[in-house]
Amino acid sequence: MIHRDTTSKPMSTRRPLAMTAIGLALGWALALPSVAQDAKTIATAVCGACHGEDGNSAIPMFPKIAGLQESYIVKQLRDFQSGRRKSDIMAPVVAALKPEDFLSLATYYSGQKLKPGETGDKKAASFGKMIYFDGNEENGVPACIGCHQPQGAGHLIYPRIGGQHVQYVTQQLKNFANNDRSNDVSRFMRVTAKRMSEEEIQSVAEYLVELDAK
Ligand code: HEC
Ligand code: HEC
Numbered sequence: 001m002i003h004r005d006t007t008s009k010p011m012s013t014r015r016p017l018a019m020t021a022i023g024l025a026l027g028w029a030l031a032l033p034s035v036a037q038d039a040k041t042i043a044t045a046v047c048g049a050c051h052g053e054d055g056n057s058a059i060p061m062f063p064k065i066a067g068l069q070e071s072y073i074v075k076q077l078r079d080f081q082s083g084r085r086k087s088d089i090m091a092p093v094v095a096a097l098k099p100e101d102f103l104s105l106a107t108y109y110s111g112q113k114l115k116p117g118e119t120g121d122k123k124a125a126s127f128g129k130m131i132y133f134d135g136n137e138e139n140g141v142p143a144c145i146g147c148h149q150p151q152g153a154g155h156l157i158y159p160r161i162g163g164q165h166v167q168y169v170t171q172q173l174k175n176f177a178n179n180d181r182s183n184d185v186s187r188f189m190r191v192t193a194k195r196m197s198e199e200e201i202q203s204v205a206e207y208l209v210e211l212d213a214k
Contacts, residue, residue, distance in 0.1 A: 039108035042101060046093065047109075055112040060167035066112035067213060072159045073106035076183075085183040116163035117209040124199075128207030131200050139195045144204065147188075153213040162213025169205035 044053050047065075051057045055066030065073065079085035081094040097105075119125045132152075135143040149155050152162025161169065175181035176193035184190060193201070 039101070039104040042097075042105060043108060046096075047105070050089075051109075055109045056115045057165070060165040061171070062165075063168045064114060064164055065109045067114035067163075068110055068160050069154055069156060069158070070103075070106045070110040071156060072154070073109055074102050075157075077102045077105070079183040085181060114160070114163045114213055116212045117165065119166070119206045119209050121206045124203040125206040125210065127199075128203035128205065131204045132207055136200065139197070141195045141200060142192060151213045152208050152211045160213045161208055162211030164205075164208055166202075166205040166209050169208055170201050173201045173205075 043051075043055075047053075050059065050062040051065050055064060055068075057064050076085060077094055077097070080087055080090040081097075083091070131141060132144045135141045144152075144161075147155075147158040148161050149158065152160060152164075154160035154162075172181060173193045173196060176184065176189045177196070179190060182190060196204075
């Protein structure tokens with residue numbers, strides 16, 4: 001038997017309003033995380049293969065991007081897209097992204113927790129530590145800590161370099177030295193890396209890998 005409730009009539013006119021309000025509230029609540037969700041979807045589908053879904057790449061030639069400064073990530077993605085920073089691997093990846101994806105991916109990866117690695121050469125790491133804190137007056141290498149901060153944590157335009165793979169750090173310093181990477185606005189890293197000896201480059205990388213940068 002169909003029960004017809006005539007008393008529900010005034011309710012049914014009020015109900016859509018209430019539903020709309022709840023719908024709006026839910027919409028607001030869902031709108032914020034959905035930005036991160038999009039980034040996470042891209043991170044899982046695209047970036048994760050090389051950088052790890054949480055930004056802790058397991059492959060030494062691919063940088064760990066977890067905990068990198070948000071503005072630094074956006075700058076790098078723009079530089080890969082414009083060709084200011086050259087990479088045959090990253091160029092096709094960014095070509096497929098929309099500019100608005102840059103910020104959401106940067107927010108996502110900068111919020112991930114870095115997992116530092118281990119050095120295979122403690123002796124080199126302790127020499128690298130001296131370079132990091134004091135630089136080298138003889139060849140004019142500046143102390144890295146001045147910009148990259150204690151534990152290599154970085155700040156704003158100065159990237160987090162603590163915990164990074166040895167192979168990636170040595171490659172980037174060589175790239176700066178050879179002008180293969182030339183997207184440092186002030187040329188500071190190109191000048192610095194040119195002054196560094198092979199041993200200094202390798203040693204500072206061995207020191208950085210173990211730093212638990214926050
Ligand atoms: C096929 C492997 C691969 C994929 C996929 C990939 N990357 Fe990369 N990424 C690299 C390599 C290699 C570099 C280092 C490029 C260089 O300078 O030689 C890099 C560099 C970067 C850097 C600069 C890191 C730094 O410390 O300066 C960022 C940021 C980055 N990738 C973000 C992303 C994002 C976001 C995605 C997904 C949309 C992505 N990558 C997908 C391989 C990859
Ligand atoms: C005056 C500030 C300054 C000092 C001092 C400095 N750096 Fe940098 N470094 C930067 C900036 C800025 C960048 C980012 C360049 C860009 O925009 O791509 C950078 C980038 C880097 C990168 C690349 C990071 C990545 O994720 O790709 C490495 C590695 C690095 N620096 C190592 C060092 C080492 C080692 C020293 C010390 C010998 C040092 N830096 C000293 C400013 C500095």
